[in-house]
Amino acid sequence: MPLGTFKIGGYMKKSVFVLALIIGINFPIDSSALETANELLKRVDSKLMPESYEAYRRLINEEPNGKKKEYTFFTLKKGTDKVALLYLAPASEKGRSTLRLGENMWLFIPNVNKPVRITSLQSVVGGVFNNADIMAVEYSAEYDAEYDSETSKERILNLKAKNKTVTYDKLKMWITKNGEYLRKVECYGSSGVLIKTLEFKDDKNFGGGIFRPSVIETHSPLYKDYRSTIIYEKIRAKKIQPEAFTLPFMGRLKEFQ
Amino acid sequence: MKSARHIVSILILFGSFAVMAADEATELSISSDSIVTASEDSLTKFEISGSLDTKCSVIKSQKSSSLYRLQNFGQPTVSDELSQFLLEPYLNGDYVTKNIGFHVKTHSTYISEQTSTSELLELNGSVNAMPTLTFTAGKKAYAWGKGYAFNPVGYVNPTKDSENPELAQAGLTSLAVDYTKSFESSALSTLGLTFILIPSNKIQNRYGELSQTDLSGKAYFLVNDIDVDLMAYNSATVGNHLGFDFSNNILTNLEVHGEFSQFTNAPKTTIDQNTLSIQNKDGNSYLLGLRYLDSSDTTVILEYYHNGNGLASDEFKQYLQYVDAVLAGGQSAAIQTALSTSKNYFQKSALMRDYLYLKVSKPEPFNWVYFTPSLYVLHNLNDQSFSVGIPMSYKPFTNFEFILWPSFLVGSASTQFGDKMLTQRLETWLRYSF
Numbered sequence: 001m002p003l004g005t006f007k008i009g010g011y012m013k014k015s016v017f018v019l020a021l022i023i024g025i026n027f028p029i030d031s032s033a034l035e036t037a038n039e040l041l042k043r044v045d046s047k048l049m050p051e052s053y054e055a056y057r058r059l060i061n062e063e064p065n066g067k068k069k070e071y072t073f074f075t076l077k078k079g080t081d082k083v084a085l086l087y088l089a090p091a092s093e094k095g096r097s098t099l100r101l102g103e104n105m106w107l108f109i110p111n112v113n114k115p116v117r118i119t120s121l122q123s124v125v126g127g128v129f130n131n132a133d134i135m136a137v138e139y140s141a142e143y144d145a146e147y148d149s150e151t152s153k154e155r156i157l158n159l160k161a162k163n164k165t166v167t168y169d170k171l172k173m174w175i176t177k178n179g180e181y182l183r184k185v186e187c188y189g190s191s192g193v194l195i196k197t198l199e200f201k202d203d204k205n206f207g208g209g210i211f212r213p214s215v216i217e218t219h220s221p222l223y224k225d226y227r228s229t230i231i232y233e234k235i236r237a238k239k240i241q242p243e244a245f246t247l248p249f250m251g252r253l254k255e256f257q
Numbered sequence: 258m259k260s261a262r263h264i265v266s267i268l269i270l271f272g273s274f275a276v277m278a279a280d281e282a283t284e285l286s287i288s289s290d291s292i293v294t295a296s297e298d299s300l301t302k303f304e305i306s307g308s309l310d311t312k313c314s315v316i317k318s319q320k321s322s323s324l325y326r327l328q329n330f331g332q333p334t335v336s337d338e339l340s341q342f343l344l345e346p347y348l349n350g351d352y353v354t355k356n357i358g359f360h361v362k363t364h365s366t367y368i369s370e371q372t373s374t375s376e377l378l379e380l381n382g383s384v385n386a387m388p389t390l391t392f393t394a395g396k397k398a399y400a401w402g403k404g405y406a407f408n409p410v411g412y413v414n415p416t417k418d419s420e421n422p423e424l425a426q427a428g429l430t431s432l433a434v435d436y437t438k439s440f441e442s443s444a445l446s447t448l449g450l451t452f453i454l455i456p457s458n459k460i461q462n463r464y465g466e467l468s469q470t471d472l473s474g475k476a477y478f479l480v481n482d483i484d485v486d487l488m489a490y491n492s493a494t495v496g497n498h499l500g501f502d503f504s505n506n507i508l509t510n511l512e513v514h515g516e517f518s519q520f521t522n523a524p525k526t527t528i529d530q531n532t533l534s535i536q537n538k539d540g541n542s543y544l545l546g547l548r549y550l551d552s553s554d555t556t557v558i559l560e561y562y563h564n565g566n567g568l569a570s571d572e573f574k575q576y577l578q579y580v581d582a583v584l585a586g587g588q589s590a591a592i593q594t595a596l597s598t599s600k601n602y603f604q605k606s607a608l609m610r611d612y613l614y615l616k617v618s619k620p621e622p623f624n625w626v627y628f629t630p631s632l633y634v635l636h637n638l639n640d641q642s643f644s645v646g647i648p649m650s651y652k653p654f655t656n657f658e659f660i661l662w663p664s665f666l667v668g669s670a671s672t673q674f675g676d677k678m679l680t681q682r683l684e685t686w687l688r689y690s691f
Contacts, residue, residue, distance in 0.1 A: 063626055069627075069655060070655070090655045090656050090690070091306060091308075091656045091690040091691050092308075092652070092655070092656045092657075092658065092688075092690035094306060094690075095306075101446065101479075102482075103506075103509070104482055104506065109423065111423055111424070111425045112400065112422070112423050113398055113399070113400035114400035114401075114402075116405075116548075117484075117504055117505075117506055117512045117514075117548070119506070119509055119510050119512075119550050120509065121509070121510065121550065122550060122554070122556075123554075126620065126621065126626070126627065164509075165509050167509075241388050242439035242441075243388065243389055243437045243438065243439045245439065246437050246439050246446075246447040246449065246479070247447065247449070247477065247479065247484065248435060248437045248447075248449040248451075248477065249437060252353075252358075254302075254351075254353045255353055255354070255355055255358070255385070256355075257302075
């Protein structure tokens with residue numbers, strides 16, 4: 001074996017060691033790189049929503065001429081797929097409530113005085129958000145994820161609905177590189193058409209360890225120049241009686257405020 | 258106006274109660290900051306809400322109909338086209354905490370100083386003995402059944418107006434116990450049990466017959482994503498009823514529902530040889546319906562209803578013949594009796610045996626935001642008469658709704674919708690909510 005070759009080999013080993021040291025210092029090995037796309041999705045869910053919580057939210061629908069309509073909701077969520085929502089304002093809608101258990105949804109109108117089944121694609125309040133958006137459950141409950149690609153700041157996941165009853169067939173999701181925050185979701189129908197885009201903005205500390213985007217803005221090529229925004233005013237982790245998520249309690253959600 | 262004064266008194270009393278409750282919370286421990294919150298909390302838990310409907314109607318009368326002549330017997334002659342300007346305030350008060358609730362709902366109509374009425378739709382209080390167990394006493398509106406326009410299992414429901422099923426109606430004086438339990442099981446997710454005791458509503462000298470106290474019960478199950486109710490009603494006056502209903506989304510955009518009721522000894526009112534006849538009957542009633550949402554956001558509701566204790570075509574004709582005979586006789590006392598009989602027994606919108614109901618509504622057509630036109634048809638399959646309405650709702654501003662509602666009653670003579678007092682009506686509603 002020529003000596004020179006040995007020398008060159010030793011130089012290369014040193015170079016690799018130094019390079020590894022530099023990489024190790026400046027680009028620490030991200031343990032999350034080992035997590036699967038589905039695990040990352042669950043982590044995003046847990047940052048967005050505590051397992052059980054109450055929230056106060058405002059929804060603003062904006063028309064192309066700038067005219068706005070605003071709604072206020074009191075929301076309860078438990079587990080991965082139970083959401084109850086009570087309308088607090090405006091007065092014309094006050095007392096209405098909606099309930100979501102998985103893909104089953106109901107609407108309660110005080111005058112009608114009984115729950116009526118509704119579908120996820122409908123919009124009780126009009127505007128770009130539909131019932132599934134307003135009563136969003138955990139993404140990992142409805143979708144399987146795989147890695148797509150990444151940008152300098154974000155990872156991109158492709159999500160496929162677990163079954164045909166899920167509102168959107170596919171989602172494309174942008175998550176910050178540390179896997180902590182959701183930034184954008186594109187929603188596609190079964191034909192591959194883009195139905196709407198949700199943008200997650202204005203990260204806010206709500207207390208109790210809840211730090212998440214406080215604004216979700218949506219626009220849709222199907223509703224040109226319309227814009228709808230959900231603003232989280234308060235979120236608080238809370239133990240909630242499971243009966244809050246039943247039909248007999250739809251007219252009684254005020255008891256939980 | 259006496260009843261209006263009663264309702265105002267109830268609201269004032271109700272408000273006083275809420276303020277007292279708030280004061281009490283403050284007095285409990287003045288030194289603590291958290292109690293200040295409790296006081297504010299009690300005040301915010303008391304809410305007054307309501308709406309004012311201002312309705313303007315133009316109607317085209319049908320002077321030849323038996324019912325028009327009965328209703329207007331002895332009145333001065335008026336023209337075919339009439340108008341009405343009506344105010345309908347709805348006033349509600351609610352006080353709700355984690356453990357107790359009080360609710361009052363009132364409705365008034367004002368046409369003139371001489372023609373105004375007020376009614377108490379609901380007045381009840383409830384106590385949560387446990388998170389899952391609630392006792393309610395007072396006047397309360399129940400809504401049993403899954404049907405939109407009809408409810409054969411709605412034993413405790415107010416009588417529904419099938420042409421406007423979303424109208425608030427007066428409740429039932431009752432005592433009720435509700436038990437609700439949620440399960441993690443995917444098969445049975447929810448169990449709800451309701452028992453209701455209904456005192457006699459035939460009051461004489463402020464008392465009713467104890468033996469005419471009715472009992473009713475309902476069990477609700479959410480099982481395999483299907484809503485199922487089983488219900489029973491036991492009564493010495495309106496017979497015994499057993500029934501069930503169901504509702505399920507068989508597709509994401511298609512819901513199906515149904516109701517079935519078996520009754521025994523249920524009174525059926527007919528006119529036999531120009532006299533009122535009430536006979537107890539056994540039979541069944543049922544409803545099948547669907548709610549469909551298409552890709553353009555159009556909702557279709559379709560329901561078929563069989564009313565087992567309803568009138569056959571011949572029986573309805575006998576009723577009209579009785580009215581005609583009384584009018585021909587011209588005796589004031591007999592006419593008053595016929596008027597009372599008509600109002601008490603023959604005014605329901607689902608009076609006969611078989612009906613088909615269709616409603617189509619399309620929110621924001623042609624990108625006209627906050628505008629929702631609808632079309633409904635209530636078709637009497639026994640005599641082929643029908644009622645058609647085209648309510649158009651527009652909500653340009655928050656808490657304000659404008660409704661334009663033309664409706665038409667179509668049918669030949671001696672049919673349910675063909676023999677009404679009017680043939681056409683155009684209503685405009687201005688509704689302000691607060």
